[in-house]
Amino acid sequence: MNYTILDCYTDEASGLGVPPYIGTYPRYLYGHLKNKANVVNYITIDDLRYLKIYNNIRKEVTKKDKTNIRIHNLTRDDISPILEKTDVLFVNLGVHVPGKYLTAVPGTLKEVIPLIKDIRCKKILTGPAYFGTQLEGGKFSEKTDMSIFNEKKWFNFSFKDLKKISIDGVDIIKQIKNYKIIEIETGVGCNVGKCSFCTEPIKNRFLNRPKEDILKEIKAYYDLGARYFRMGKQADFYSIDEPIWLLKNIRSQCPDIKVLHIDNTNPVFVVKKGGDEITKAIVKYCSSGNVGAFGVESFDPEVVRANTLNSAPKISMRAIEILNKYGSERGDNGMPKFLPGINIIFGLNKESKKTHECNMEALKKIMDCGLMLRRINIRQTALLEDTPLTKTVGNKFLKKNKKYYWKWRNDIRQNIDNPLLKRLLPKGTVLKDCIAEIYDGNTTFLRQIGTYPLIIGVKGRVELGKFYNLKIIDYMLRSVVGEVV
Ligand code: SF4
Missing domain, CATH: 3.80.30.20 (tm_1862 like domain)
Known part of the structure; x- marks a missing residue:
């Protein structure tokens, strides 16, 4: 059996699984499936969009553009060989406390269903979407035709089960390229x-x-x-x-x-x-x-x-x-x-x-x-x-x-x-180890790695994925402006 976990990311009152966070759901599922399958793949909604919407072609981000965060969290260059061999696709999805995310866009049911429609395999919906999902605040749960899923499953692992499953699941991070915060x-x-x-x-x-x-x-x-x-x-x-x-x-x-x-x-x-x-x-x-x-x-x-x-x-x-x-x-x-x-x-x-x-x-x-x-x-x-x-x-x-x-x-x-x-953060404060995350026009946005990191805008473009120390020079409403020191 070949299993594939498609992570569309999750956000709940208790627990975040939107990049750079890797949530518990795909990790535990990976640990649970590992001993039952020949292969367990981990792919993301970004991988799926990259294949199905962008034909695996990434446009260069010119000085006028913004980094495309819909395809920012790729695990591979091409997931089609994985999808061809997949027997069961587990779709991990569910946003209960919608937020704004700097480097990712969680997948919704409306988005993901057409994208997986023609993949020939068994499809199981899992994650918090079992209890409903909504990416926008102020609205009721998404209402969509779910008949594409063979099953809707809530993996209710007990803490006794997790003794083994959580440890078996750690290998999943070998399939992830970007840095990860483990929730x-x-x-x-x-x-x-x-x-x-x-x-x-x-x-x-x-x-x-x-x-x-x-x-x-x-x-x-x-x-x-x-x-x-x-x-x-x-x-x-x-x-x-x-x-x-x-x-x-x-x-x-x-x-x-x-x-x-x-x-x-x-x-x-x-x-x-x-x-x-x-x-x-x-x-x-x-x-x-x-x-x-x-x-x-x-x-x-x-x-x-x-x-x-x-x-x-x-x-x-x-x-x-x-x-x-x-x-x-x-x-x-x-x-x-x-x-x-x-x-x-x-x-x-x-x-x-x-x-x-x-x-x-x-x-x-x-x-x-x-x-x-x-x-x-x-x-x-x-x-x-x-x-x-x-x-x-x-x-x-x-x-x-x-x-x-x-x-x-x-x-x-x-x-x-x-x-x-x-x-x-009084002016002149230096924030250390800020990672360059995305471009928006001629501005680079950086943040420290961790919980609720402040977003710091720096004029010009610095290389993404690298760490910088930044001196605070100005303020926006909820973010700050810095310069590299
Ligand atoms: S928001 Fe939910 S988890 Fe938090 S205190 Fe209230 S009931 Fe408990």
Whole structure:
């Protein structure tokens, strides 16, 4: 049997699998299939577009063009020999929390179905799309004719299964050319949340992955040469199985790790007893530029109540202070060591003009107290099947308030994001090890490798794929302008 995994990339509230991240789904599937097949291939939606839309011809990017990120993540020059021999094609797909991606465009069902239609093999749809998918915020799940798929399958590997599967899966990175950040899973489900928009409590019951297994998986990738890791597949890093033990042991067993970051962080557990100690350990053992992404979603108490959000505004503020207290010192790559990031969602139940006022009031307070945020993510909720939000109010508030979203977002970008950015990176700060990612006209965009890296625009073109140290010379709304030093 020849199996092929087609990675169309995934993005969920807990877990990122859009390049440069390699998510858990293709890795685990690879490990699961490896011992059942003669060959398991890993290809990407970029490979498929390159073959089917561009006939395997890449145009030169002239000084007027932008790098074509739809075909940026190729694994090979030509996948047709692979497709000809494929017996079963596993299509890994699903975006639940749509974002903007600098170097990739996730595949949608609408896009991928016509592209695989004439491939003669069995086709299985897998990944978060099992629960619905939507690449654009503010919309219901994609509705498409799925009859092309022989099966729709959710591989519900237990942590016991993953002991072997996750290690068998590490060889997948031998088939990937570009650098990769390995997204590591530390737990499933959510121990507190019943947030109205979220699919995590629907997908999984809360369970932590054994810390020894997490360590073994990281070590296995490290031994193959991987140096960039994010422990990002979990609802809350502070609630995982002995986080301090884990961080300490990763550092001692993988001493040359370059990036070790985390992601989702529940403010409730940051302020709880023991939270200070975990924060200090994250600062000590992780690399700089680290972000604890707080799912605040809204500072409006009425919205918090109506959507059973996990953190009350007061608790979120206290958690922001704690991360700033221990993590705001500048680290060796030029970024503060560990800062909070905030997620704000538009379109939740009971959203009103007052919601924006509450958000602005809280964000202004953060500024006035001299605190820092690494970033504020603002998005319109996607309405996924079976979530309480979809089942109760659906798109009622999205429709009602849509006319304000540009204004609300712009208010935050102009009056909060931009001044906070200047505080975060005063002019003259040097950011080290920024990789050149894409061109847009006569500008090169670079970023550091890791979680929520800042985008830095540099005038002129520097060679892509190479690392540079950049001095900050100016600011855009959410990004910065730098020059090579
Ligand atoms: S805290 Fe809320 S958003 Fe986060 S995983 Fe739990 S239910 Fe989902």
